Amino acid sequence: MFADDLCTLRAGTDLADTCCLVQRDIDAVVKWSHDNGIILNSDKTNLLIIHSPYLRPTGSPPFMYTHSFSCLHNDFVCCNCMPIKEVNCVTYLGVKVDNIFSWSHHVDYICNKLRLLLCKFYHLRFKVPTSTLKLLYLSLVEPILGYALDSYGLTFKTHIDKLEVVNNKTKANCKGNYYKLFKICRILLVSLKHKYLLAINNHDSQENSPTLVNHSHCTRSMSAGKFEVPKVNNFFGDRTLKKRLPYLLNSLPEDIRREQDKNVFKRNLKKYFIANLA
Incomplete structure (x- = not known):
């Protein structure tokens, strides 16, 4: 009865060849949809080419189409279908993805949503207790x-700082000492919450499991059970899980880093982050 957002992904170094593969996937999906009584909305179908900002695609991509039933089943004879629109940002499952994965559009989208709540918290802080404000904060x-x-937490620090500035304004009156209020309410800042999610979502992960430091002679990093942090050449490499995850784990106390029980790890990690708010 209901259809969710659908996308097809292809990666390649040749833009024309990659677009041909995407077009083949689109034709297969459209044909199956028509045969099963489903019509795709061509007006909401977009093309997003994700690339490095320092290595832009050469040339324009070939036109791509979501062909109609008659066009698709008549070997594209007299095709009058409109080409798919190329965009710089798409909304997929509630997340705004841009063409260079900077997450700037999504951060701006979140900031605008948070600003709509500012006036509500401003007026409510004089009428309801802090516990009610906290409940509203956690739910809204x-x-x-x-x-x-x-x-999106893997974006630039400037974007995260922008979120935290807006987020601080949704709190009750604390005379500018937002860290104190976060600590009292036991709520993590956006930057710390991202680190928290990064650590617990990859706890004992086989796919993104970091490698322990291993040398021929004993070092302090080996004895402390720290992980190898790979070297990277640019900020794209710095924003990958292979770099961020071991770097984060190495910054934690040894007892938390070595904890095997995930529930204990989550509890101790949140306590550590809140205790070090300053």
Whole structure:
């Protein structure tokens, strides 16, 4: 009865060849949809080419189409279908993905949603106790910030700082000492919440498991059970899980880093982050 967002992904170094593969996938999906009584919305179908900002695609991509039933089943004879529109940002499952994975559009989208709540918290702080404000924050603000944070949290620090500035304004009157209020309410800052999600989502992960430091002679890093942090050449490499995860784990106390029980790890990790708010 209901259809969710659908996308097809292809990676390659030749733009024309990659687009041909995507077009083949689109034709297969469209044909199956028509045969099963489903019509795709061509007006909401977009093309997004994700690339490095320092290595832009050469040339324009070939036109791509979501062909109609008659066009598709008549070997594209007299095709009058409109080409798919190329865009710089798409919304997929509530997340705004841009063409260079900077997450700037999504951060701006979240900031605008949070600003709509500012006036409500401003007026309510004089009428309800702090416990009620905290409950409202957890039910209204936290879901907005936390949705897909483990993904968009890998963006630039300036974007995260922008979120925290807006987020601080949703709090009760604390005379500018926002860290103190976060600690009292036991709520993590956006930057810390991302680190928290990054650590617990990859706890004992086989796919993204970091490698322990191993040398021919004993070092302090080996005895402390620290992980190898790979060297990277640019900020794209710095934002990968292979770099961020071991770097984060190495910054934690040894007892937390070595904890095998995930529930204990989550509890101790949150306590550590809140205790070090300053």
